[in-house]
Amino acid sequence: MSTMKKWFLYAIVLSCLSVVLVACNDKEETAPPATSTELTPEIPEEEEVIVAAVDDEELYQKVVSQLEQVGLTVSEPDEAAIDMFRAESGMVLTINGDALLPLHLxxxxxxxxxxxxVEETGNLPVYIGSKTEQLAVKKVDHFxxxxxxxxxDYDEIMKTIDNI
Structure with a gap:
């Protein structure tokens, strides 16, 4: 092979290798992050979570009020798993610090x-995963x-709710 053909072949191989190396480089060249305080988002100290249903529904507020009147410690409401109960809205309350067994409305x-x-049996069919469970619930109107x-504090809580 002539010398010119060898140099041409080497040039093609080196060019291909250069293209492959550039393509394999996963580091992106970016500008260093700016340290300006204008770009730093402000983090609020504490946000209050407001569950829309709590403000909209009178029964929710009655339950909280009645439980507090009998001396139970009631937490701020949290959002409930409305999908599991196929409900329009809901909230969860921790009573007397027992977060593992909250009150669901x-x-x-x-x-x-x-x-x-529920009217006939006192149980509500709830879908948990792929199976249906029957939960003993109280019905107040359509809640x-x-x-x-x-x-x-189950007995005291249920007795209080019965008086609503």
Whole structure:
């Protein structure tokens, strides 16, 4: 092979290798981050979580008020798992610091057929994963109230809710 052909072949191989190396380089060249205080977002000290249902529904506020009147410590409301109960809205309250067994309050559609089931049986069919469970609940109008029977203040809480 002539010398010129060898140099041409080397040039092509080196060019291809250069292209491959550039393509494999995963580091992007970016400008160093600016240290300006204008770009630093302000972090609020503490945000208050407001659950829309708590402000909109009178029953939610009655329950909280009644529980506090009988001397129970009631936490700020948290959002509830409305998908599990197929509810329109809901909230969860921690009572007397027992965060593992909170009080659940859900608003169902007044035409929901499950309300008839609750009226007859006292149980609400709830979908957990792929299976259906029957939870013992209280019905007040078209609201469902659920508290696990293992809560240390179960009897006092349910007695208070019965008076609403």
């Amino acid at each position: 859900y608003k169902l559609d007044p035409s929901d057929k499950r309300l008839d089931i 469902i109230i659920y508290l696990h029977k293992g809560h240390p």
